[in-house]
Amino acid sequence: MGLSELVPEDVLEGLMEAWSKKGASYVECRAEVEKRTVIEVRDREVRRLDFGISAGLALRALVEGKMHFLTFSLDEADVPKAKSEEVLPDKAWITKSSLAEVEPVRDEVRIRPAKAPVEVPVEEKLEMAMEAHKACFSEGVKTASTLYMDFTITKRIVTSEGTDVIMELPYALVRHEATAEVEGRLNSHRAVWGVLGGLELVEPEEVIKMGEETGRKAVEGAKARRCPSGKFRVVVDGDLNHLLAHEALGHGAEADSLRIGSMLKGKMGKAVGSPLINVVDDGRFELEGVKGFGWIPYDDEGISTGRTVIIERGVLRSYMTDRTTASEFGLPLTGNARAQDWAHPPIVRMRNTFIEPSSPGEAMSNEELLEVLRNGLLLKTGRGGQVDPIRGTFTFGVQEVYNVEKGEIKERLSSTSISGNILVVLKKIGGVGREFDRPQISAGFCGKQMQRVPVGVSGPWLLIEEMLVGG
Known part of the structure; x- marks a missing residue:
C-alpha cells in the first residue's frame, strides 16, 4: 500500500485548511509507511520472525509562536478522523517555537534497487540468515546470534509554504554476535553489515565470511593476553x-x-x-x-x-x-x-x-x-x-x-x-x-x-x- 492510497489529497488539504482557520502560520504534514522484516537466529534456532507495516501521519502547526504536534495512525478508523475536527484537540504536544525561513521545494526521490527487500521472499532471507549464522560457530564459540532486518520507508512531507517532497528509502542489515570461552575466559565480538539499497548489495558470501570472522575474533580475544592500561x-x-x-x-x-x-x-x-x-x-x-x-x-x-x-x-x-x-x-x-x-x-x-x-x-x-x-x-x-x-x-x-x-x-x-x-x-x-x-x-x-x-x-x-x- 502506497502513500496515495493511505493519505488522499483531500485529507492533506483538509488538514491544511483546518489549521489555517485555527490561526496557524505554518502547517506541516508528514505521512509515512514503513514495511519491515525481522529475523533473529540464536544458537542455530530461529527465535524471531516478524513482518509488519506501520503507517501514520504526523502534523505540526505553528500557532502564535507555539508548535502543535500530533499524530494518528492511518487505518480505516483514523482516516475519517483526519478530516474532522477531532484532529484539532485542545491538548496537543505544544512547544514554543519559531522557524527559519526556507525556499519551498518539490521533489521525488525513490531508491529503486534491482532487488528490493520488500519483493524478496522471506524464505530467501531466512536461508541467508541461517547460513551466515552457522558460520559464526567454531571451536570455542559457546553462543552466537544473527539478526537480519530490512525496512523500506516511504514518506511524503507537505507544508503550507509549498514544499512537497516524497522519498522512498530501502535498508537492509545483518548483525552477528558470538561469545567464546577459552580456559574459563569469556570474550564477545559483534559485527554489522548494512546497506541503504537493495539486497543485491548484501553479498551472501561476504555476510557468511563476516560470520566466520565474528566467531574467530571472539575466540582470539578470549585467548589473548590482557591489554595493558x-x-x-x-x-x-x-x-x-x-x-x-x-x-x-x-x-x-x-x-x-x-x-x-x-x-x-x-x-x-x-x-x-x-x-x-x-x-x-x-x-x-x-x-x-x-x-x-x-x-x-x-x-x-x-x-x-x-x-x-x-x-x-x-x-x-x-x-x-x-x-x-x-x-x-x-x-x-x-x-x-x-x-x-x-x-x-x-x-x-x-x-x-x-x-x-x-x-x-x-x-x-x-x-x-x-x-x-x-x-x-x-x-x-x-x-x-x-x-x-x-x-x-x-x-x-x-x-x-x-x-x-x-x-x-x-x-x-x-x-x-x-x-x-x-x-x-x-x-x-x-x-x-x-x-x-x-x-x-x-x-x-x-x-x-x-x-x-x-x-x-x-x-x-x-x-x-x-x-x-x-x-
Whole structure:
C-alpha cells in the first residue's frame, strides 16, 4: 500500500485548511509507511520472525509562536478522523517555537534497487540468515546470534509554504554476535553489515565470511593476553573514528544541545582540534557508489541535505540545525531534522559523521600511519560506551586490540576501553588516513530522546598521539 492510497489529497488539504482557520502560520504534514522484516537466529534456532507495516501521519502547526504536534495512525478508523475536527484537540504536544525561513521545494526521490527487500521472499532471507549464522560457530564459540532486518520507508512531507517532497528509502542489515570461552575466559565480538539499497548489495558470501570472522575474533580475544592500561600512542580504525566524531563530539555540535550547555558552546571560530582534521556530517555521503547508512536527500522538515563541515582545519565552523534551532540561534540551516517515524517529532540528528583529513595532500595510507606510530596499539571496532556532551568526556569499549612494533601489527590483545575528553583528544591527532572503511560494514543506529535513526559508521584511520586505554 502506497502513500496515495493511505493519505488522499483531500485529507492533506483538509488538514491544511483546518489549521489555517485555527490561526496557524505554518502547517506541516508528514505521512509515512514503513514495511519491515525481522529475523533473529540464536544458537542455530530461529527465535524471531516478524513482518509488519506501520503507517501514520504526523502534523505540526505553528500557532502564535507555539508548535502543535500530533499524530494518528492511518487505518480505516483514523482516516475519517483526519478530516474532522477531532484532529484539532485542545491538548496537543505544544512547544514554543519559531522557524527559519526556507525556499519551498518539490521533489521525488525513490531508491529503486534491482532487488528490493520488500519483493524478496522471506524464505530467501531466512536461508541467508541461517547460513551466515552457522558460520559464526567454531571451536570455542559457546553462543552466537544473527539478526537480519530490512525496512523500506516511504514518506511524503507537505507544508503550507509549498514544499512537497516524497522519498522512498530501502535498508537492509545483518548483525552477528558470538561469545567464546577459552580456559574459563569469556570474550564477545559483534559485527554489522548494512546497506541503504537493495539486497543485491548484501553479498551472501561476504555476510557468511563476516560470520566466520565474528566467531574467530571472539575466540582470539578470549585467548589473548590482557591489554595493558595506561596512556598510549594509538591508531584507531574507521569505526572508532565514527565514535569519536559522532558520539564524543557530534552530539555537542547538535544545536539543540546549546540550550543545556554543550562543551562547544561559545567556541565558534576557535581551535578545538588538530589543524590536520575536518569533522564532517554529510547527508549525502557515498563511497564507491554505495550510500552511507545515514544518507537522506531531504530531512524530515523537507530541507535538502548536504555536507556540513563542523570543524575545518581544527576550527569550529558550524553546528547542526533544524528550522527551530537555526531560528533560535541565528544559524544556517543544515538539514539535520530527523524523526524515528510518524509517531515522533523531528529533532536535530546526525547522518554520516566522521573525521577526515583537512588536506588530501597530508593524508596517509593505513600502512604509513602504522609506520609513523612505530610502537603502540592498533584499536579496531568500538562497542558501547558513555558520553557527556556538556563536559566532552567519553568512554568507549574496543573489541580488537593489536600490539604494534616497529610499524608492524603483532600480537592480538584482549578487548579494552578508551576514555578521555574529546576536545583534548582531537588536538592530539597526529595523522589522518585517506582510506575510508566501506559503508557496507559501517552501519548503525543512533538513539536520542527515545528515538533511533539510521546513521553511517565510516571514516579513515587516525593516529592519536596519546589515548587513555583501559581502566
